Amino acid sequence: MAVEHKPAEETDRLSLLPAELLIDIIEHVDVASHLNFACTCKKIAKCSAGVLRRHREAHDKYGVISDLQPATIPTLLRNVVMHKDPWITWHIRSLEIWGSRRFWEDWRPFNLVLLRPRERYNEDAQPLEWPLEDKERAEYMRLFKDIFPPDFDDMCVVEQHLDEGNDGILKILLMALCPHLSSVKYILCDGGT
Numbered sequence: 042m043a044v045e046h047k048p049a050e051e052t053d054r055l056s057l058l059p060a061e062l063l064i065d066i067i068e069h070v071d072v073a074s075h076l077n078f079a080c081t082c083k084k085i086a087k088c089s090a091g092v093l094r095r096h097r098e099a100h101d102k103y104g105v106i107s108d109l110q111p112a113t114i115p116t117l118l119r120n121v122v123m124h125k126d127p128w129i130t131w132h133i134r135s136l137e138i139w140g141s142r143r144f145w146e147d148w149r150p151f152n153l154v155l156l157r158p159r160e161r162y163n164e165d166a167q168p169l170e171w172p173l174e175d176k177e178r179a180e181y182m183r184l185f186k187d188i189f190p191p192d193f194d195d196m197c198v199v200e201q202h203l204d205e206g207n208d209g210i211l212k213i214l215l216m217a218l219c220p221h222l223s224s225v226k227y228i229l230c231d232g233g234t
Contacts, residue, residue, distance in 0.1 A: 056085060063084070064091070067089050072131045075089065102132075106133055106135070107139065108136075108140075108212070109150060111149060111169040112171070114212055115211055117129055122181065131220065133215075134224070136215070138227050141208060144205055145206035149162040184217070188213075
């Protein structure tokens with residue numbers, strides 16, 4: 042028995058929908074599927090132009106992330122975890138780590154030229170005040186428990202580091218949440234070595 046194939050225009054019911062409805066559908070499609078959805082037909086590709094432009098902008102903005110400025114990592118993490126913005130983590134490809142900030146008083150921009158190891162931070166800048174809300178802190182700890190195996194018994198140390206202002210905890214969380222992160226570069230090590 043031969044199967045009769047209908048022309049594509051007779052079977053493509055999705056493209057019969059009004060452009061406004063297609064644009065609304067595109068906004069609800071998972072970030073990972075936007076390109077595939079846009080490639081289904083010319084009409085959907087045209088309706089996807091705004092979303093694809095947003096992908097280009099997000100790729101340009103978030104492709105390479107650096108911790109030179111103290112607010113970068115916590116701002117991104119807050120937007121990802123608390124505001125549920127999947128665009129950020131989808132587009133982060135590279136993370137440049139210039140050093141660690143172990144305590145809240147270290148939350149200053151890094152110096153690009155080190156004269157002495159103790160001058161890692163821009164001493165002229167005031168330390169960033171980053172209010173970590175209870176709900177946000179609890180969500181970060183929940184994520185940490187999801188990332189590490191159940192027998193990981195240093196959760197108290199993680200909480201202590203987070204409370205003291207150690208940005209390494211935030212960097213680990215951000216790295217774990219980025220599905221396309223392909224490189225992590227350590228530019229400066231502790232002590233300027």
